[in-house]
Every structure is written in structure tokens, then in C-alpha cells.
Amino acid sequence: MLDRLLRWKVPLIILLVLILVGTIHYTSVPRREISKLEGLWRDMLSPFQWTVSKVGGFFQNQVAEINRWRGLKERNDELEERVVQLEAEVFTLRNYRRENEWLREALDFRDEGNHALLVAEVIGRSPSNWESTIVVNKGQSHGVVSGMAVVTNAGIVGTVINSSSYTSTVLLIVDAQSATGGLVQSSGDLVLVEGGQMDQGTLLARPLSRDTSVEVGDVIVTSGLSRIYPKNLPIGEVVAVESRQYDLSFAAVVQPFVDFTRLEYVLIVMPQGES
Secondary structure, eight states, rough: HHHHHHHHHHHHHHHHHHHHHHHHHHSSOOOSOHOOOOOOHHHHHHHHHHHHHHHHHHHHHHHHHHHHHHHHHHHHHHHHHHHHHHHHHHHHHHHHHHHHHHHHHHHHHHHSSSSSEEEEEEEEEEOOOOOOOEEOOGGGGTTTTOOOOOEEEESSSEEEEEESEEEEEEEETTTTTTTEEEETTTTTTTEEEEEEETTTTEEEEESSSSOOOOOOTTTEEEEEESSSSSSSOOEEEEEEEEEEETTTTEEEEESSSSOGGGGHHHHHHHHTOOO
16 A cells, blocks of 8 residues: 555656646636635635734834834934033023123223223132132232222222232122221212121211211212222112111111122222233
8 A cells, every 4th residue: 555655656746736836827817706716715814814914014013113212212312412512502602691791891891990900700709607708810920919909890899818829819898807988979978888797798888077978879989098999989879877876976788789699700900000
């Protein structure tokens, strides 16, 4: 029996190949009708084809979604990095604009006055509650020495109390150790302007004569009687008048024109011919 099958092996293979070739040729030609066997075969395969198609479509959609999400994440990272760069640029431009505005005002202030002025940047502040000082980036190598007046375009700031080659310490007028000769701009009456109210950021103006009259709203300027501050530099505005010693004297509370909490640049009053 086995021998018979082996003898018919080759003819059977040839027959199967011919049937397969014929079937392929027959089904590859476009026809309006198909055979029942072919239709049955197609119907049997259709559920599997539908399943394979759906599964393949699902995985294709998932891969496409993953690629889309990855692309969006990369784009979002690029945009976030760009936003950080733009914020840094905006911050820098704002600083430049603020500095330019201040330097322009300082230049106008220098042109209006007859004083030689040296621009200095504030690089430090005193951490002590007992002393109000700032440190600026100009010193002896720039011609700065103790006793020089420090101002801004808004008004007087203080006095240089010591200096190194490249830095100087400035005692602010709100410090308790500070005293400045001033006068009431409207009347010309002399007053002594003292610090000591650092917590309130105000000054005290005391009269130097019984006939001195000060009212709320009066502007106090430098008297020019000292060797430190030139005359008529703004100091501040009277915001209150307090009676002292049974109304025989008074002290005027003066709000400085300079905002000491926001000092970035100052002007050092130099001897004539230096700047």
C-alpha cells in the first residue's frame, strides 16, 4: 500500500500544481459571477478578514496617535523654551529701558545745574537697623572722597562717609546721624533737617528762628550754607507739623522726594572740573 502511494506521489503533486495554477488563473480574471465554491470560501474568510482589518486599523491609529503626541510634546517643549528665552529678553529690555530713562533724567538734571556730577550704581545696602547706608561702585580712583554730597534728579540722598579705591559708603539723610541745612522754599526761612525716622522713611525739619513758619505742603530745599550740598536742591515736602514745648516751637515731618527703597543709581557731586 505504501509502495503504491509512493509511486503516485509525483503524479499527485503535478496534478495539485495544475489545479492550483488553473484556480489562480480562473479567479484572477475579472468576472461578473463567481463559482459557489469560491463564494463559500470568501464567506468563510470574511470574518477573519474583517477582524484582521479592524485590528490592523486600530494599531495603525494607535501608532499615529503616539507619533502625533510625541510631536506635540516636542513642539510644546520647544515653545516652553522659547517662552523662557523671550521672558528673559523682556526682563533685560525692561532693565535697559529703566536705566536709560534714569540716565536721561540724570543728564537733564546735570545740564540744568552748575555742578559736576558722577554717575554711580548702588551695589549694596546696610543690613543694620541702626544705620542707613548704601554702597556705590565709585571710589577714590574716580575722585570720590568723604564729605561729598550724593543726589538724584529727585533730590538729595546723603553724604559719602568713607571710600575705598572702587567703592564708597553713603550715609542716607534718613539716618539718625544725618543733619542738613534747609530752607522753606516759599518763605526762605531756615530749618535744620534731621533723620532718625527710618521706620517711617521721613525727616524732621526744626526751625532755626521763632519767626519761622512752616505749613503742610511746603517744599524744603537745601540752604547752601554748608560745604556739602549746593543750594536749592530738593529735600522733601512737609506732610505734618507737630507742636513742641507748649506751642513755642514745632517740628515739621518731611516726606523725602527720593524713594530710598528703590535706589539703583545716584549722582555724586564732584568739585568743578571733574565728572
